[in-house]
Amino acid sequence: MKADVLVIGAGAVGTAITRELTKYRLNVICVDKREDVGGDCSKSNSAIIHTGYDAKPGSLESELVVAANPQYDKLTADLDIPFKRIGAILPAITDEQFAQLPEIKEKALKNRVYDVQYLSKEQILAIEPNINPEVKGGLFIPRESIIDPFIYVVAMAENAVANGAKFMLNTEVTGIRKDGDRVIGAETTNGYIEADYIVNAAGLFCDEIANMVGKFDYTVVPRKGQFYILDKNTGCKVNHIVLPIPTKITKGKLMTPTIDGNMLVGPTAEDLPDKYDKSTTTEGLDSIRADVQKLIPGVMLQDTITQFSGLRPNRNPEGLNIDVYDDVKHYVNLSGVRSTGLTNSISVGAYVANLLREIGLKMEFKDDFIEKRKGIVCIRELSREEQHKKILENPLYGNIVCRCESVTEGEIVDAIHSPIPATTVDAIKRRLRAGMGRCQGGFCGPKVIEILARELKVDPKEIRKNNSKSYMVCGKVK
Amino acid sequence: MYKIDCDVCVVGGGPAGLAAAISAKQNGAENVLIVERDEALGGILQQCIHPGFGLKLFNEELTGPEYYGRFVIVAKELGVKTLLNSMVLEVGEESVICINSEHGVCEISAKSIILAMGCRERTRANIMIPGTRPAGVYTAGTAQRLINRQNEMVGKKVVILGSGDIGMIMARRMTLEGAKVEAVVEIMDYLAGLTRNRVQCLDDFGIPLLLSHTVVNIKGNDRVESVVIAEVDENKKPIMSTAREIECDTLLLSVGLIPENELTGKANIEISPVTKGPKVNQYMQTSIKSIFACGNVVHVNDLVDNVSAESKKAGAAAALYAQKKLKSKAAITVETGENVRYVCPQTVIPADEKVDLYFRVMKPQKNVIITVTDGDNTLLTRKAIKVNPGEMEKATVSVKDISSLKVSVKEA
Numbered sequence: 001m002k003a004d005v006l007v008i009g010a011g012a013v014g015t016a017i018t019r020e021l022t023k024y025r026l027n028v029i030c031v032d033k034r035e036d037v038g039g040d041c042s043k044s045n046s047a048i049i050h051t052g053y054d055a056k057p058g059s060l061e062s063e064l065v066v067a068a069n070p071q072y073d074k075l076t077a078d079l080d081i082p083f084k085r086i087g088a089i090l091p092a093i094t095d096e097q098f099a100q101l102p103e104i105k106e107k108a109l110k111n112r113v114y115d116v117q118y119l120s121k122e123q124i125l126a127i128e129p130n131i132n133p134e135v136k137g138g139l140f141i142p143r144e145s146i147i148d149p150f151i152y153v154v155a156m157a158e159n160a161v162a163n164g165a166k167f168m169l170n171t172e173v174t175g176i177r178k179d180g181d182r183v184i185g186a187e188t189t190n191g192y193i194e195a196d197y198i199v200n201a202a203g204l205f206c207d208e209i210a211n212m213v214g215k216f217d218y219t220v221v222p223r224k225g226q227f228y229i230l231d232k233n234t235g236c237k238v239n240h241i242v243l244p245i246p247t248k249i250t251k252g253k254l255m256t257p258t259i260d261g262n263m264l265v266g267p268t269a270e271d272l273p274d275k276y277d278k279s280t281t282t283e284g285l286d287s288i289r290a291d292v293q294k295l296i297p298g299v300m301l302q303d304t305i306t307q308f309s310g311l312r313p314n315r316n317p318e319g320l321n322i323d324v325y326d327d328v329k330h331y332v333n334l335s336g337v338r339s340t341g342l343t344n345s346i347s348v349g350a351y352v353a354n355l356l357r358e359i360g361l362k363m364e365f366k367d368d369f370i371e372k373r374k375g376i377v378c379i380r381e382l383s384r385e386e387q388h389k390k391i392l393e394n395p396l397y398g399n400i401v402c403r404c405e406s407v408t409e410g411e412i413v414d415a416i417h418s419p420i421p422a423t424t425v426d427a428i429k430r431r432l433r434a435g436m437g438r439c440q441g442g443f444c445g446p447k448v449i450e451i452l453a454r455e456l457k458v459d460p461k462e463i464r465k466n467n468s469k470s471y472m473v474c475g476k477v478k
Numbered sequence: 479m480y481k482i483d484c485d486v487c488v489v490g491g492g493p494a495g496l497a498a499a500i501s502a503k504q505n506g507a508e509n510v511l512i513v514e515r516d517e518a519l520g521g522i523l524q525q526c527i528h529p530g531f532g533l534k535l536f537n538e539e540l541t542g543p544e545y546y547g548r549f550v551i552v553a554k555e556l557g558v559k560t561l562l563n564s565m566v567l568e569v570g571e572e573s574v575i576c577i578n579s580e581h582g583v584c585e586i587s588a589k590s591i592i593l594a595m596g597c598r599e600r601t602r603a604n605i606m607i608p609g610t611r612p613a614g615v616y617t618a619g620t621a622q623r624l625i626n627r628q629n630e631m632v633g634k635k636v637v638i639l640g641s642g643d644i645g646m647i648m649a650r651r652m653t654l655e656g657a658k659v660e661a662v663v664e665i666m667d668y669l670a671g672l673t674r675n676r677v678q679c680l681d682d683f684g685i686p687l688l689l690s691h692t693v694v695n696i697k698g699n700d701r702v703e704s705v706v707i708a709e710v711d712e713n714k715k716p717i718m719s720t721a722r723e724i725e726c727d728t729l730l731l732s733v734g735l736i737p738e739n740e741l742t743g744k745a746n747i748e749i750s751p752v753t754k755g756p757k758v759n760q761y762m763q764t765s766i767k768s769i770f771a772c773g774n775v776v777h778v779n780d781l782v783d784n785v786s787a788e789s790k791k792a793g794a795a796a797a798l799y800a801q802k803k804l805k806s807k808a809a810i811t812v813e814t815g816e817n818v819r820y821v822c823p824q825t826v827i828p829a830d831e832k833v834d835l836y837f838r839v840m841k842p843q844k845n846v847i848i849t850v851t852d853g854d855n856t857l858l859t860r861k862a863i864k865v866n867p868g869e870m871e872k873a874t875v876s877v878k879d880i881s882s883l884k885v886s887v888k889e890a
């Protein structure tokens with residue numbers, strides 16, 4: 001196996017880099033130890049496309065996020081990614097918070113986010129009646145937006161595949177080979193991959209890859225974020241991203257609609273040593289309740305349909321870094337892509353491509369890059385007439401498998417045979433929402449296992465939830 | 479779109495839908511259609527291969543399939559039509575829209591409609607069990623489907639949370655299949671399901687039942703590796719000093735059922751916040767006059783015999799409605815008195831007939847008197863040795879000329 005560029009990590013960042021590189025005549029391979037694209041962090045976050053209004057002015061993160069936001073209108077239209085510019089409200093509940101507003105607006109200006117506006121108490125309550133009536137006023141950040149983070153990565157990966165990239169999943173990098181002061185390839189659980197250039201986009205584990213090339217200048221200290229997802233039918237909803245006024249310590253806990261109309265409430269920010277600890281805790285979830293009630297007193301957390309947590313790849317020392325080294329040539333190292341990586345991934349792609357050119361990669365522009373990608377047809381979003389036509393074309397579109405989200409067998413079969421095949425229960429869930437509704441797979445789970453086994457021509461006991469050890473059933477009954 | 483006409487359209491072909499359809503036919507509705515999303519009739523009973531059904535109705539102990547099998551035969555004989563593999567997506571006053579792989583989108587027009595969609599299980603998230611999210615956490619009904627309908631075993635070392643009937647039945651089923659059930663853990667200080675199931679499914683197999691305990695953590699990144707359980711205090715808060723870890727690969731949840739009312743809600747039918755099902759009168763008529771409801775979609779039943787009895791009424795009334803013979807009169811609301819969580823039907827139309835009031839108590843109580851009153855007038859008193867939230871009670875009263883109705887349970 002040989003690549004011009006090997007990208008390690010198929011999260012939002014690695015996938016965006018991979019896709020960007022397919023705009024050139026290059027042989028690009030992206031590897032990930034997981035069973036699917038979508039990363040660790042990239043699938044458990046707030047799913048907001050930020051503007052960068054609150055970044056550290058002058059930082060690399062500010063530059064990348066601010067440059068990224070305007071790109072999403074075209075990108076999501078081209079690649080058929082669910083995306084909505086719903087805007088964010090920052091309500092000031094206390095006088096102290098109210099006094100902070102000018103400072104926040106000024107910082108936004110320094111980050112070249114010029115469209116932040118003041119809102120009066122009345123204006124806020126008119127557009128967002130569930131906000132605490134104590135509110136004194138606030139800010140509106142119109143371009144803060146929401147996206148489907150799973151489909152974003154899948155779409156970018158599929159588009160990269162259409163343009164010639166290769167994704168190798170279930171492939172963990174275990175070592176990096178060097179020749180003198182340059183990297184020449186990676187040892188993986190799937191064999192050796194020779195590579196002219198290597199990009200480390202391994203998120204939480206980027207320090208381990210860095211260690212493999214002999215760099216020990218930072219470590220990753222995960223910062224856990226726990227969330228609630230509430231039922232679409234919950235009695236207390238918001239229409240915008242409702243953000244708290246940040247404190248010195250944290251961005252705080254927010255409430256926002258998800259792209260599918262559920263409510264997302266969280267996250268916590270807890271520094272923990274364990275990179276595998278994605279558990280939720282009673283303390284964590286209780287702290288969300290306490291904080292979010294200050295913003296939205298009527299929030300109905302009892303309508304939760306799931307709780308989850310994600311780990312931010314927090315860097316010590318802090319900061320988003322994209323490094324090349326004199327003593328480790330042909331290598332790009334990303335670290336500290338912590339809280340805005342979903343957003344900035346698209347600019348990181350362009351930034352890294354340029355860095356690679358600077359360190360010697362020959363990049364010949366392609367004029368036949370395919371810009372568009374079409375997702376799997378979503379039966380529930382079609383009109384009754386269109387549904388009728390589709391079912392007559394393919395009867396499997398008439399078999400509803402997930403009752404909560406109305407996902408059909410036809411869509412599941414499409415996902416299993418898509419350019420990045422969905423081969424696990426979670427991969428199906430992330431692409432189609434089967435099992436993401438209020439019954440959480442109670443109804444569709446057994447059927448999804450059956451369909452996966454049939455289409456992949458394996459025994460049901462080979463079907464996994466996600467990783468290799470997460471079997472769903474353990475053999476036939478006696 | 480594919481169009482179908484009928485007199486009475488029944489949504490759901492479980493025991494409720496079957497009994498309602500039969501009774502609609504018997505009460506003069508000519509064209510009765512059951513729309514069912516599954517590939518076969520029978521509903522949840524298809525996966526209930528254990529005996530225990532029909533004691534009241536047939537005076538026999540039948541398995542689930544034997545029980546509904548009897549109804550399927552009668553329905554066929556009477557000429558009830560069925561549309562299988564058809565998920566209903568929308569219900570209107572006189573229309574039902576479903577999708578079906580053969581016909582595409584079907585638009586059914588009906589003079590009356592009966593909702594019989596059953597219920598779904600509460601999940602891990604509903605009760606917010608902390609911990610990781612590995613494979614191997616199943617609701618008991620899902621596990622039952624995998625084992626009994628798909629012949630797939632879900633795990634080998636099992637902890638069951640919740641002492642509902644399905645949980646206890648699954649404890650026995652898993653044991654018979656060679657799995658080790660470490661414990662059935664129940665947060666309340668009493669059993670959630672039927673006493674007979676505890677005896678037959680737990681005691682007979684030596685499976686420990688831990689009352690006033692709950693699961694406080696789930697461990698394992700890929701597949702469940704263990705769960706941590708702890709005793710709870712009188713406020714149901716875990717006492718962490720009592721926590722202990724049980725190694726297992728599977729956690730089954732039997733933590734309650736919720737009536738399946740997405741369609742009902744979308745149709746703007748009034749839903750009871752207590753039962754989470756539509757509010758009905760004694761004819762099982764909902765707030766939309768042409769739409770009736772029965773079975774677990776109305777309130778969760780523990781005995782299918784009750785479901786069949788209640789559904790018979792729904793079917794008869796829907797047939798009369800379709801023939802414009804069901805009179806509509808002002809209804810009175812049934813009040814819940816001491817220790818009564820809910821009464822179904824929620825409203826009663828005074829009439830020259832007897833009405834069955836099904837109800838559940840809030841807390842277990844021994845040596846009680848059940849009373850049904852109309853103001854100062856007592857319509858019924860009955861003694862009971864014990865009442866239990868897990869077991870539904872019934873009181874049958876005559877509702878001629880009543881002006882109010884209240885059910886109470888008091889200490890004798």
Ligand SMILES: Cc1cc2nc3c(=O)[nH]c(=O)nc-3n(C[C@H](O)[C@H](O)[C@H](O)COP(=O)(O)OP(=O)(O)OC[C@H]3O[C@@H](n4cnc5c(N)ncnc54)[C@H](O)[C@@H]3O)c2cc1C
Binds near residue numbers: 010033034341
């Ligand atoms: C709670 C929380 C909320 C957030 N909210 C937002 C938000 O609203 N908006 C926003 O823009 N950002 C947000 N973020 C940040 C964003 O999610 C991350 O910055 C981004 O997902 C990082 O992407 P990534 O591709 O670098 O990492 P990941 O998604 O973690 O991808 C890294 C990949 O590398 C793979 N990998 C690691 N080691 C190896 C190896 N040895 N071999 C092969 N593969 C390997 C992993 O399996 C993984 O798939 C949030 C993060 C969290 C945790």
Ligand SMILES: Cc1cc2nc3c(=O)[nH]c(=O)nc-3n(C[C@H](O)[C@H](O)[C@H](O)COP(=O)(O)OP(=O)(O)OC[C@H]3O[C@@H](n4cnc5c(N)ncnc54)[C@H](O)[C@@H]3O)c2cc1C
Binds near residue numbers: 529738
């Ligand atoms: C595990 C278990 C064990 C039990 N054990 C006993 C026992 O031992 N003894 C006893 O007497 N009772 C027992 N019961 C109770 C009894 O089975 C139920 O009360 C009874 O099945 C309820 O009938 P139903 O028709 O209301 O619901 P269901 O049986 O759930 O039927 C509902 C039907 O509606 C269909 N449906 C739902 N939505 C739609 C839609 N949108 N479009 C089309 N079709 C739809 C479903 O597919 C299903 O077929 C048990 C129940 C369970 C779950």
